[in-house]
Amino acid sequence: MTPNAHNTASEPVFFGDHRSTARASATRWKTGAAPSVLPLPQPVSDVPKVSLHGISLSYKTTNGSRLLAIDNIDLKVRTGEFLCIVGPSGCGKSTLLHLIAGLHKPTSGHVLVDDNVVEGTGTDRILIFQELGLFPWLKVGENVEFGMKMKGLSKAEREEKIRYYLRLVHLSQFKDSYAHQLSGGMRQRVALARALATEPDVLLMDEPFAALDAQTRDLLHDELERIWAETGRTIVFVTHNVREAVRLGDRVVLFTFRPGRVKREFQVDLPRPRQLEEVDVARAAREILEHLREEINKSLEVEYGVWP
Amino acid sequence: MKHVARQVIFYAALIGIWALLAKLKIWPPYIFPTPWGVVDALLAGFKDHSFWIAIGVSMKRMMLGYGISVALGMVLGLGVGSNKFLEETVGGLLVSLQSLPSICWLPLAVLWFGLTEKAILFVVVMGSLLSVTIAMEDGRKHMPKIYGMAGRNLGARGFALFWHVLLPASLPYIISGLKQGWAFAWRSLISGEMIFVSLGLGQLLMMGRDLNDMSQVIAVMILIIAIGYIVDGLVFKSVERRLRNKWGLAPAT
Ligand SMILES: Nc1ncnc2c1ncn2[C@@H]1O[C@H](COP(=O)(O)OP(=O)(O)OP(=O)(O)O)[C@@H](O)[C@H]1O
Numbered sequence: 318m319t320p321n322a323h324n325t326a327s328e329p330v331f332f333g334d335h336r337s338t339a340r341a342s343a344t345r346w347k348t349g350a351a352p353s354v355l356p357l358p359q360p361v362s363d364v365p366k367v368s369l370h371g372i373s374l375s376y377k378t379t380n381g382s383r384l385l386a387i388d389n390i391d392l393k394v395r396t397g398e399f400l401c402i403v404g405p406s407g408c409g410k411s412t413l414l415h416l417i418a419g420l421h422k423p424t425s426g427h428v429l430v431d432d433n434v435v436e437g438t439g440t441d442r443i444l445i446f447q448e449l450g451l452f453p454w455l456k457v458g459e460n461v462e463f464g465m466k467m468k469g470l471s472k473a474e475r476e477e478k479i480r481y482y483l484r485l486v487h488l489s490q491f492k493d494s495y496a497h498q499l500s501g502g503m504r505q506r507v508a509l510a511r512a513l514a515t516e517p518d519v520l521l522m523d524e525p526f527a528a529l530d531a532q533t534r535d536l537l538h539d540e541l542e543r544i545w546a547e548t549g550r551t552i553v554f555v556t557h558n559v560r561e562a563v564r565l566g567d568r569v570v571l572f573t574f575r576p577g578r579v580k581r582e583f584q585v586d587l588p589r590p591r592q593l594e595e596v597d598v599a600r601a602a603r604e605i606l607e608h609l610r611e612e613i614n615k616s617l618e619v620e621y622g623v624w625p
Numbered sequence: 626m627k628h629v630a631r632q633v634i635f636y637a638a639l640i641g642i643w644a645l646l647a648k649l650k651i652w653p654p655y656i657f658p659t660p661w662g663v664v665d666a667l668l669a670g671f672k673d674h675s676f677w678i679a680i681g682v683s684m685k686r687m688m689l690g691y692g693i694s695v696a697l698g699m700v701l702g703l704g705v706g707s708n709k710f711l712e713e714t715v716g717g718l719l720v721s722l723q724s725l726p727s728i729c730w731l732p733l734a735v736l737w738f739g740l741t742e743k744a745i746l747f748v749v750v751m752g753s754l755l756s757v758t759i760a761m762e763d764g765r766k767h768m769p770k771i772y773g774m775a776g777r778n779l780g781a782r783g784f785a786l787f788w789h790v791l792l793p794a795s796l797p798y799i800i801s802g803l804k805q806g807w808a809f810a811w812r813s814l815i816s817g818e819m820i821f822v823s824l825g826l827g828q829l830l831m832m833g834r835d836l837n838d839m840s841q842v843i844a845v846m847i848l849i850i851a852i853g854y855i856v857d858g859l860v861f862k863s864v865e866r867r868l869r870n871k872w873g874l875a876p877a878t
């Protein structure tokens with residue numbers, strides 16, 4: 318079905334042949350032309366894991382005025398859902414993740430996780446920062462260990478998980494290196510391992526694959542999808558790459574340019590595992606990109622005063 | 626190597642001129658000692674253990690005094706660095722107190738504690754506390770915010786956050802302040818020891834004066850410089866170098 322241009326945020330657009338449930342589309346994959354991989358179980362349930370109620374946040378700027386970064390966002394992330402957020406640069410995507418992580422307090426509204434109001438940080442929600450925030454005084458292995466240590470895991474457990482997660486991101490050789498000795502993409506993978514190792518219910522990822530080469534990124538897409546399917550973790554994934562969003566997400570939420578609001582939602586019911594190059598993925602991405610482009614143009618107009 | 630050669634030549638020339646002047650006997654030796662007289666005094670001092678004892682006593686006081694002021698300075702500096710009100714009030718007071726030479730605290734210390742170890746510790750602490758506090762406050766402000774956020778995000782809070790994240794994250798920014806604090810503490814200690822009788826290097830210096838033994842005075846001065854140099858130049862510099870290497874920062878200028 319083609320999304321109609323006057324759709325509002327409350328009426329999500331559906332990709333896939335019908336408004337199928339996740340399971341139905343998985344079955345469809347099975348009946349399709351000889352799948353080479355078994356379909357992944359899709360662990361989405363209807364119970365909300367994270368709900369944002371009327372969230373707004375304004376920053377104090379240096380000249381004393383306030384900048385409204387995100388404005389009145391209502392959003393529910395279901396337990397086990399893989400939710401992707403796309404939007405133009407500066408629309409408040411990172412801000413939103415910080416709010417869910419409990420690093421910022423909203424100016425108004427509140428964040429609920431499992432019906433509890435978020436008052437601060439908690440190891441049930443781990444954020445992979447856009448700037449990564451790896452600790453330069455710790456080795457790669459110690460960085461991965463950090464969250465587990467804070468959680469009070471035993472030394473043996475920690476060692477085992479360090480080994481497991483470093484192997485997962487293909488960095489076993491670099492356990493004893495320092496972050497500054499790694500490339501940008503390798504650092505992103507360390508940050509991913511550090512977050513995964515704490516095994517949170519909710520994984521918040523802020524453009525985690527932006528600096529990776531295509532091969533590594535594809536590999537990590539597969540791994541992330543597999544981990545998500547196996548563990549039933551809830552993931553909120555911010556990216557500027559619409560194709561990546563469609564490749565990974567059950568749902569893609571498009572934000573407006575500043576102040577960030579939910580412009581539109583897209584339900585992606587394509588069968589899993591997906592491939593970045595798939596025709597269906599490309600088609601859905603094109604659709605979303607058109608809407609995103611409107612917002613990017615708005616942002617360019619504000620930043621440069623032009624309409625390209 | 627060239628650098629070392631130049632240093633050797635410079636110091637050889639310096640000692641040569643000194644020896645020459647001493648040889649000319651313009652001044653009596655108790656006013657202007659010979660280099661070999663000073664060497665003799667150094668050897669004698671170590672041989673009869675008086676130097677070792679003095680070094681031991683002075684270093685013990687340093688460790689205690691400096692340790693106290695680092696611990697206190699961290700708490701104070703973090704408090705001042707993270708609170709606007711404290712920064713404007715206490716922060717301002719600390720900066721203005723910094724212009725007071727630490728030895729000025731001695732009369733007060735003697736009145737409070739008498740001629741005791743405590744009085745001298747007090748002077749050492751007051752001598753270095755301010756620079757440690759200011760360094761800490763500065764480090765806290767210059768440290769990138771992301772580390773604190775990442776630490777909280779990964780479940781560190783309270784003391785664990787301070788110990789495992791905030792402290793190591795601010796170390797490159799406070800190490801020079803810690804070094805300066807050490808230098809101030811060292812100076813305060815020697816001046817304190819010179820003024821009231823107690824064991825220690827400062828007292829040894831005054832004893833040399835009382836005995837009209839200029840060789841011993843110079844020998845002790847050399848000792849004080851050497852210890853200051855070893856701690857500052859070797860201990861702090863190498864810690865700083867290791868830190869910067871680990872972080873991948875450019876070497877300090
Ligand atoms: N600490 C801050 N103080 C003041 N303004 C801020 C701060 N952090 C973010 N902003 C502003 O809030 C807006 C949203 O920022 P945010 O980092 O959430 O954007 P984003 O969507 O993640 O952008 P990008 O895709 O470029 O990462 C931006 O306009 C930014 O200028």
Ligand SMILES: [Mg+2]
Pocket residue numbers: 410411412447523
């Ligand atoms: Mg961002």
